Amino acid sequence: MNAIFLMLMGLGAMALGYFVYSKFICEKIFKVDPNFRTPAHEMQDGVDYVPTNKYILWGHHFTSVAGAAPIIGPAIAVIWGWVPAFLWVVFGTIFFAGVHDAGAIWASSRNKAKSIGALTGDIVGNRARSIFMIVIFLVLLMVNAVFAVVISNQLINFPSATLPVWGAIVVALIIGQLIYRKNMSLLLVTVVGVIALYAMIYAGPMLPLALPEMVGPFSDNQSWIILLFVYAAIASLLPVWMLLQPRDYINGIQLFIGLILLYGAVLISGPDVVAPAFNTNVPEGTPSLIPLLFVTIACGAISGFHGLVSSGTTSKQLDKEPDVRFVGYFGAVGEGSLALAAIIAATAGFATLADWQAIYSSFGKGGVSAFINGGANILQAGVGLDTVLSQTLLTVMVVLFAGTTMDTGLRLQRYIFQEWGSIYNIGWMQKAAPATLLAVGSCLLLAFGAGGDGSGGMLIWPLFGTTNQLLAGLTLLVITVMLVKLRRPMWYTLAPLIFLLIMTTLGLLIQLKSFYDKGDWFLFTMDLVVLVAAILVSLECSSALTKQIKANKANPAAKEA
Amino acid sequence: MSLDKFKAWYQKASFYAEEAYNAPYRSAIARAKREQDDLFMLLIFSEMMGVPNPASYYTLELQPLLMERFHDWHIRMGLEHSPLDNIKCC
Numbered sequence: 011m012n013a014i015f016l017m018l019m020g021l022g023a024m025a026l027g028y029f030v031y032s033k034f035i036c037e038k039i040f041k042v043d044p045n046f047r048t049p050a051h052e053m054q055d056g057v058d059y060v061p062t063n064k065y066i067l068w069g070h071h072f073t074s075v076a077g078a079a080p081i082i083g084p085a086i087a088v089i090w091g092w093v094p095a096f097l098w099v100v101f102g103t104i105f106f107a108g109v110h111d112a113g114a115i116w117a118s119s120r121n122k123a124k125s126i127g128a129l130t131g132d133i134v135g136n137r138a139r140s141i142f143m144i145v146i147f148l149v150l151l152m153v154n155a156v157f158a159v160v161i162s163n164q165l166i167n168f169p170s171a172t173l174p175v176w177g178a179i180v181v182a183l184i185i186g187q188l189i190y191r192k193n194m195s196l197l198l199v200t201v202v203g204v205i206a207l208y209a210m211i212y213a214g215p216m217l218p219l220a221l222p223e224m225v226g227p228f229s230d231n232q233s234w235i236i237l238l239f240v241y242a243a244i245a246s247l248l249p250v251w252m253l254l255q256p257r258d259y260i261n262g263i264q265l266f267i268g269l270i271l272l273y274g275a276v277l278i279s280g281p282d283v284v285a286p287a288f289n290t291n292v293p294e295g296t297p298s299l300i301p302l303l304f305v306t307i308a309c310g311a312i313s314g315f316h317g318l319v320s321s322g323t324t325s326k327q328l329d330k331e332p333d334v335r336f337v338g339y340f341g342a343v344g345e346g347s348l349a350l351a352a353i354i355a356a357t358a359g360f361a362t363l364a365d366w367q368a369i370y371s372s373f374g375k376g377g378v379s380a381f382i383n384g385g386a387n388i389l390q391a392g393v394g395l396d397t398v399l400s401q402t403l404l405t406v407m408v409v410l411f412a413g414t415t416m417d418t419g420l421r422l423q424r425y426i427f428q429e430w431g432s433i434y435n436i437g438w439m440q441k442a443a444p445a446t447l448l449a450v451g452s453c454l455l456l457a458f459g460a461g462g463d464g465s466g467g468m469l470i471w472p473l474f475g476t477t478n479q480l481l482a483g484l485t486l487l488v489i490t491v492m493l494v495k496l497r498r499p500m501w502y503t504l505a506p507l508i509f510l511l512i513m514t515t516l517g518l519l520i521q522l523k524s525f526y527d528k529g530d531w532f533l534f535t536m537d538l539v540v541l542v543a544a545i546l547v548s549l550e551c552s553s554a555l556t557k558q559i560k561a562n563k564a565n566p567a568a569k570e571a
Numbered sequence: 572m573s574l575d576k577f578k579a580w581y582q583k584a585s586f587y588a589e590e591a592y593n594a595p596y597r598s599a600i601a602r603a604k605r606e607q608d609d610l611f612m613l614l615i616f617s618e619m620m621g622v623p624n625p626a627s628y629y630t631l632e633l634q635p636l637l638m639e640r641f642h643d644w645h646i647r648m649g650l651e652h653s654p655l656d657n658i659k660c661c
Binding site (some may be wrong): 054056057058060062063065066067069070073074152189195196197200247250254255258262323326327546 | 596
């Protein structure tokens with residue numbers, strides 16, 4: 011099987027989804043109205059509510075939702091063979107993610123651009139809202155812990171990337187200063203910044219930097235994780251314009267460069283997919299494909315995190331309602347194409363099946379480093395970049411994404427702690443520094459508690475997936491209840507919702523058993539908490555929907571709105 | 572390509588780049604700026620509310636300049652009506 015064929019099939023199917031299915035969903039189900047006054051116009055204030063050109067809004071939506079997660083998930087999931095991962099990414103993007111993302115923007119813009127959390131309270135009920143807050147906190151906790159582990163692993167695997175990864179922070183700091191203090195032309199600064207970053211990527215392989223194997227009582231892996239959290243804690247306390255904003259901007263550029271390079275290299279070199287279509291010979295200890303595939307790939311197929319972006323910021327900038335199709339649905343297609351690139355790199359980037367099997371020697375192995383190694387081989391064959399240089403380039407891309415997500419995630423966690431501080435009247439918890447310390451502490455506890463040496467962070471990847479899917483389920487529930495209220499067909503959002511809830515609950519049960527067998531009580535407890543949340547979400551779904559359907563039946567006079 | 576065409580293209584590219592850079596963070600930055608401005612308002616009007624301010628001799632002349640913002644400020648601070656006896660804006 012040639013990777014070009016895989017790429018064209020995947021991209022073609024997603025394009026078809028965009029041109030046909032999203033048109034149907036937006037026009038017939040959401041019934042978007044070009045004359046509807048969106049909150050961006052209704053409440054325009056130049057701060058939060060700003061009508062924004064749809065291409066710019068798409069770029070900003072896409073770069074906020076696409077990160078390291080759509081690379082990590084698929085790169086782990088190809089262990090079951092490329093067909094299951096490919097099908098779930100493609101069909102997930104078309105029927106789940108696109109509908110979910112566009113739906114979240116639509117639901118929010120129809121409700122004064124409130125966030126999905128607030129909408130859950132208004133439309134489903136206050137109990138559901140509390141569950142929502144807990145699930146969000148768990149998602150943030152896990153994402154920070156997992157990403158710290160991912161970054162530290164890559165810095166150890168690819169020491170050539172250490173210099174550009176940390177150097178990128180310096181570049182971002184300088185860009186921030188030049189733009190805000192010196193008011194320099196952004197285009198000029200961009201060109202200089204990107205050249206500086208790539209110069210460092212070029213210099214990286216000549217100056218590989220690694221930590222000593224033991225730093226005091228900590229292994230190199232653990233020291234990297236601690237260093238990363240020290241960095242993230244400081245970064246999350248800085249004003250956004252200083253570091254986060256220029257970093258995000260560079261990442262956006264990196265994302266497009268990376269995607270173009272990878273797809274271009276696949277087209278030129280046309281590598282063969284060496285991984286089996288269905289892996290019948292999975293390493294021992296690999297959990298069953300159903301349901302674990304559907305929680306291992308969350309971002310790239312459907313991810314609740316998108317709902318937060320869609321309803322929190324994107325919906326406040328929506329110029330015209332029909333734009334939800336391009337911004338939301340096509341944003342999901344963009345992320346699906348990143349996940350597809352990850353699948354291709356992790357399955358077609360190796361010379362033989364034996365090489366591939368050596369990398370995927372057990373569940374959770376492979377993953378990002380398979381993406382980087384495979385992607386680098388494809389880049390070398392396609393565009394002729396030196397392998398080590400390509401590895402450095404891809405490592406920098408993944409690590410920068412993950413690092414920015416840690417910065418944002420820690421910031422959000424701090425806000426949650428500060429909010430709890432004000433709810434329960436705890437004075438010190440309302441201050442930024444102690445709240446950040448609490449957030450970092452809980453993440454470190456998870457990163458170290460999960461595996462002892464910090465490397466166990468990857469064990470929680472599927473657990474992160476389940477939490478993320480629960481969040482998506484809650485968003486789909488809000489959209490479904492709104493549709494039922496408007497007396498429109500509900501199955502286009504209800505079917506994905508039911509599917510997600512079943513797979514998530516099954517996934518949690520299977521993992522619960524494996525944590526129990528291993529005697530890993532820390533993760534067992536975490537799993538149990540998420541399982542309770544999953545059951546509560548399912549109960550909320552059935553009660554909210556039956557209530558609304560009964561209300562509709564009791565009042566048949568009201569026609570479709 | 573003629574110079575005019577290039578200029579037009581450059582301006583368009585600049586616009587998109589500026590928007591891509593600023594749009595995601597516009598609200599966070601505006602909010603941070605507002606917080607700083609609010610603190611400044613408090614310093615300017617502190618004497619009137621019984622908080623002694625050694626710089627009030629200098630800040631007094633700034634008061635008329637900040638009058639426009641006064642109403643929005645006290646609403647934001649959670650006071651429905653003007654807290655000052657001598658300045659009634661609502």
